[in-house]
Amino acid sequence: MKRVFRFSRGFIVCSLLSLAVIALGIAGYALKGGFNLGIDFRAGLIQEVQLVPRAFSLSYDGPGNAVISHTNANLTIAVSGAGVQGITYQYAMADYGTMGAFVQALDQAEGITVVSAVPPSTPFRLLVLDAQAAPVLPSASNGGEPYWVHYLPVNAPAVPLEEVRRALSSLGDPAVQVLGENSERRFMIRLQDSDMKEGFEAADIQATLEKQFGEGEAAVTSSNYVGSRFSKNLADQAAWLLAATLALILIYASIRFKPQYAIGAVLAIMHDALIMVTFIVWTQMEFNTTTIAAILTILGYSINDTIVIFDRIRETRRIYPGDDFEVILNRSITETLGRTFITTITTMLAVLSLYIFTTGSMKDFAQALLVGLVSGVYSTIFIACGFVYLWERKLKKNAAEPEAKTVEAKA
Numbered sequence: 191m192k193r194v195f196r197f198s199r200g201f202i203v204c205s206l207l208s209l210a211v212i213a214l215g216i217a218g219y220a221l222k223g224g225f226n227l228g229i230d231f232r233a234g235l236i237q238e239v240q241l242v243p244r245a246f247s248l249s250y251d252g253p254g255n256a257v258i259s260h261t262n263a264n265l266t267i268a269v270s271g272a273g274v275q276g277i278t279y280q281y282a283m284a285d286y287g288t289m290g291a292f293v294q295a296l297d298q299a300e301g302i303t304v305v306s307a308v309p310p311s312t313p314f315r316l317l318v319l320d321a322q323a324a325p326v327l328p329s330a331s332n333g334g335e336p337y338w339v340h341y342l343p344v345n346a347p348a349v350p351l352e353e354v355r356r357a358l359s360s361l362g363d364p365a366v367q368v369l370g371e372n373s374e375r376r377f378m379i380r381l382q383d384s385d386m387k388e389g390f391e392a393a394d395i396q397a398t399l400e401k402q403f404g405e406g407e408a409a410v411t412s413s414n415y416v417g418s419r420f421s422k423n424l425a426d427q428a429a430w431l432l433a434a435t436l437a438l439i440l441i442y443a444s445i446r447f448k449p450q451y452a453i454g455a456v457l458a459i460m461h462d463a464l465i466m467v468t469f470i471v472w473t474q475m476e477f478n479t480t481t482i483a484a485i486l487t488i489l490g491y492s493i494n495d496t497i498v499i500f501d502r503i504r505e506t507r508r509i510y511p512g513d514d515f516e517v518i519l520n521r522s523i524t525e526t527l528g529r530t531f532i533t534t535i536t537t538m539l540a541v542l543s544l545y546i547f548t549t550g551s552m553k554d555f556a557q558a559l560l561v562g563l564v565s566g567v568y569s570t571i572f573i574a575c576g577f578v579y580l581w582e583r584k585l586k587k588n589a590a591e592p593e594a595k596t597v598e599a600k601a
Contacts, residue, residue: 197523197524198579201576201579205572208569215464227476228477231477235381237392237414238378238411238412240374241375242340242375242407243308243406243407245289245306246289246339249336250269250302250303258325259319260319263282266279267279283314287313288310289310289311289313302327313344314342317341318339320338321412321413322413323337340409348372348375349375357399357402358379364380365380365476367550369549371549379395432485435459435489439452439489446497447500451578454496454576459493459496462489462565462566466561470558481555492565492566495530495533496569498526499575506522516579519579530571534563538560541559542560544559
């Protein structure tokens with residue numbers, strides 16, 4: 191017969207350990223002044239900036255308006271307007287090996303004037319458009335400032351994160367984060383309303399970076415402002431989402447099992463959420479929408495594992511109706527232990543790959559998931575099952591008391 195592990199011996203000890211860890215999280219929340227909130231939950235400006243040089247400038251002298259756009263693969267110029275038949279020029283960057291060949295192709299478009307800022311033999315990986323400039327090409331004949339297109343050089347050296355932070359220190363205390371590969375030189379810059387100095391404008395970030403890295407060496411690829419009302423609504427929605435998740439799981443488990451099982455399941459996932467919160471507080475990981483997604487993912491993963499074990503307990507109880515509940519519980523957990531470990535380990539391998547090979551918020555997401563996966567296995571066995579065990583033992587004790595009193599009365 192397969193060996194049955196006595197998990198019930200650790201229920202009380204593990205419950206006390208969990209309470210101690212959660213208390214540590216509450217203490218950390220108080221000592222560290224709460225979460226390290228991301229810009230999603232704080233009013234402020236968020237910009238994505240790429241430290242890349244200028245490639246060429248564009249202007250348009252012709253009927254209608256010329257609008258420029260691009261993807262990582264193509265650059266497109268669309269000409270339209272009153273009395274103009276729509277014309278679209280599309281250039282696949284993969285078709286051109288050097289900047290000179292690309293500029294020459296652009297110069298052949300009617301009304302387009304191209305002025306290159308780099309040698310014709312310059313190779314490039316991709317082009318970068320500045321989102322702070324209007325995509326409508328100006329008219330050089332009317333004295334308009336040309337539209338500059340940036341480029342990512344081949345084998346461009348990485349820019350250290352700390353160097354970008356130092357360059358922006360004069361603006362306050364912005365949060366800076368690397369995006370993508372280091373060689374892409376892409377950064378996310380977040381500045382809270384409270385950190386913005388009087389007279390601050392969104393263009394100041396680009397201007398400050400160009401003072402450090404050279405004129406025209408910074409392109410803002412996106413710029414967004416999060417208002418205080420939006421950030422408050424987002425925080426409220428996140429709280430309601432977590433509460434709704436717990437309520438739905440309580441209803442589902444109550445219908446499928448007995449109330450004690452439902453309460454045990456909810457306690458287990460609340461335990462997982464609080465353990466992840468403790469980890470986030472003490473590591474000062476940024477708390478944002480990605481963190482909320484990680485917590486909800488673990489809640490779903492944990493309840494699935496809990497339901498599997500509860501199903502096995504119900505089945506084992508039906509097969510061995512005369513056995514003590516403690517024996518049934520230990521046997522059921524032991525029988526599902528292999529499935530639990532295999533599922534968790536294979537999931538952790540995928541999450542570990544995310545943690546190793548990604549950066550930024552995705553790396554934080556993977557890190558939170560790793561903690562949650564371990565907590566999920568632990569809580570299913572020692573919190574959910576432990577609560578059901580204590581409940582059943584209490585029911586058995588209450589049922590035995592009237593019988594004992596009846597025997598005493600007869601004696």
